Amino acid sequence: MGGNRAVVYKGPSRVAVETIDYPELVLKDGPGVNPLNVGRKCEHGVILKVVSTNICGSDQHMVRGRTTAPEGLVLGHEITGEVIEVGRDVEFIHKGDLVSVPFNIACGRCDNCKRGDTHICLHVNPDRPGSAYGYVDMGGWVGGQAEYVMVPYADFQLLKFPDKDQAMEKILDLTMLSDIFPTGFHGAVTAGVTIGSTVYVAGAGPVGLAAAHSAQLLGASVVIVGDLNEQRLAQARSFGCETVNLSEHDDLGEQIEQILGVPEVDCAIDCVGFEAHGHGHQHEEAPATVLNTMMQVTRAGGRLGIPGLYVTGDPGAKDEDAKVGSLKIRIGLGWAKAHSFTTGQTPVMRYHRQLMNAILSGRASIAKAVNATVISLDQAPSGYQEFNDGVARKFVLDPHGLISH
Structure with missing residues (x-):
């Protein structure tokens, strides 16, 4: 040939x-x-x-x-x-x-x-x-x-x-x-999404949207998608998701409370990965932001699905620790709330x-x-x-x- x-x-x-x-x-x-x-x-x-x-x-x-x-x-x-x-x-x-x-x-x-x-x-x-x-x-x-x-x-x-x-x-x-469909679905399954669950999805890129659709298929009552990109958030709303524009809001828990009446969800899915940014108008790259925020807003005993990519070699990272995939994660918070984490390829x-x-x-x-x-x-x-x-x-x-x- x-x-x-x-x-x-x-x-x-x-x-x-x-x-x-x-x-x-x-x-x-x-x-x-x-x-x-x-x-x-x-x-x-x-x-x-x-x-x-x-x-x-x-x-x-x-x-x-x-x-x-x-x-x-x-x-x-x-x-x-x-x-x-x-x-x-x-x-x-x-x-x-x-x-x-x-x-x-x-x-x-x-x-x-x-x-x-x-x-x-x-x-x-x-x-x-x-x-x-x-x-x-x-x-x-x-x-x-x-x-x-x-x-x-x-x-x-x-x-x-x-x-x-x-x-x-x-x-x-x-x-x-x-x-992306199995990856989003895996994120939802490993986060424990089931009938009536309230779910937070970090990231409204294709995998985040796939995770949100998967959460709906699994019976979630409310799916909230957070992102810094309003165009992508509009895509999430097009099939029935609630959304939070994180470039406009620092406190995700407060935004979740406005939607659900309580500042927490049953489960959360990280569809962002290692190039995560902080929240608010002056957001900068902060690779542990999504993981730490998900622990803050997920109820005690909840589960976190993490299909978002994390790497062991990032030459463009902001500090030496992040260049080898070492992030400032609040593992003590996750321990105190008895969270379960699932990471890796799908x-x-x-x-x-x-x-x-x-x-x-x-x-x-x-x-x-x-x-x-x-x-x-x-x-x-x-x-x-x-x-x-x-x-x-x-x-x-x-x-x-x-x-x-």
Whole structure:
């Protein structure tokens, strides 16, 4: 086969669409590829023609220069595609299948995978448990913001859509199954959201909106979304959330009391992560703000879901502690209130089949909640810029022009 156009990280605030190698069923050397993974044979994998691939806030952290990502890294871990080549050892996935790819790569064979903890697979990243496509320090698996991509461990990982025509009709919803819908749902589940819960969601970006929609699906009575961006808050209100503009208010508890009558919620979800800012008119970056605020406003005995990304290497952090992921968290407050915390990547496979069924049945409308917006591969650089500027959209790349606009 010929080339393969893809979105490539070119240094802080710069991405470009370039031609890279067409994928093969082997992991070759390249930017970000762990030396111990070079030459790894993947006859258990498939080659996909990418139907849709999304720009994620996690990608944005790298593009801002806030990680140790190397220049030349091919971006993209939210992938939906059609199988066009099948490895020798693949038994249950076939050419022509339309599939969703979990962003976390998992072998299905290690102890963690067997427990369902596919977000911390022990066999795919030589540096530490857990891996992902097109992401810094995740083993070097080539990203999927491209025309074609290789996906390993296909039989175990891939979610096949039962009807291709039906799937293409709902592709803007189904494309969210690779990451942000399960991630938002995981945040809500681990925060303990259930029938009648009152919920605070920190952040009205795509993952925050997915968490808010997930909390509604789980039966929350009130979902309150906080952010500094009024445009994104308006998107949250569009599907029934209460909102708090944190650029205008210092005291979140006071704002929650105006909504609920009490200054606390049953549970809270952090969808911001390590680039958090303080509150009020003169807000500056303060990476522990969201975690500490959630502890303040969550009732004693409550739970905190933390799908927001925190890293061990942030060269752009304001102080030396934050550069290695050490934040000034009020753990004493969390201890005093007997809070439970759940952090880390989302084990996508724990949720994606159920969420697919919710989409196909019309129960879930995630594309509407996150304002899914289709752009071409060539428009990816402008999409990254608009996303960085705070636009209230979830950009979906359409590398082959297969999505009806």
